[in-house]
Amino acid sequence: MDAExxxxxxxxxxxxxxxxxxxxxxxxxxxxxxxxxxxxCGRIGCCDSSPxxxxxxHARESGHPVLTSFEPGEDWFWNADTxxxxxxxxxxxxxxxxxxxPVPGPAGKVPQDWQQHLH
Numbered sequence: 756m757d758a759e760x761x762x763x764x765x766x767x768x769x770x771x772x773x774x775x776x777x778x779x780x781x782x783x784x785x786x787x788x789x790x791x792x793x794x795x796c797g798r799i800g801c802c803d804s805s806p807x808x809x810x811x812x813h814a815r816e817s818g819h820p821v822l823t824s825f826e827p828g829e830d831w832f833w834n835a836d837t838x839x840x841x842x843x844x845x846x847x848x849x850x851x852x853x854x855x856x857p858v859p860g861p862a863g864k865v866p867q868d869w870q871q872h873l874h
Contacts (some may be wrong), residue, residue: 763821764832766844768797770825773852774861775801775809783807786864788873789826790852791833794843795819799852804873805859811835826858827851 772779775787776799787801791810796819800810814820814835823832823846830850832843852860859865866872 762841763819763834764794764843765796766846768793768795769847770849771796771798773799773856775799775805775807777801777807777809777812778805778864779861782809784864784866784872786859786861786866786869788859788869789824791822792825792846793817793819794821794823794832794846799825806872806874808874825851827854 770792775790777783778785778787778801784806787805789802789804791800791802793813798813800813801807803811810822814822820834820836821832821841822835823843824830832841834841859869
């Protein structure tokens with residue numbers, strides 16, 4: 756097994772979609788602030804500022820601790836177990852949600868008082 760897979764990163768994994776898989780499945784209020792991508796399997800989840808914090812939950816429950824941003828222009832990796840940024844390889848595209856997707860999102864699901872619901 757190569758070092759990237761051993762560190763919990765599979766650069767060939769594809770994103771699970773264009774938005775948080777948990778929110779879109781109806782788990783929680785159904786909207787997110789920012790998106791994160793599991794570096795091991797590609798599952799898209801919402802960030803820890805979002806009401807449901809699906810990305811960190813996935814990291815804990817799946818044993819896939821390394822997350823990467825799924826926001827345009829961001830390319831960092833975060834280890835949820837250690838609470839530290841880590842180095843990572845280029846991931847397979849797409850690297851972010853579509854440019855036209857609003858933040859927070861998705862369109863039509865975000866409450867007007869969304870700032871009051873952030874963590």
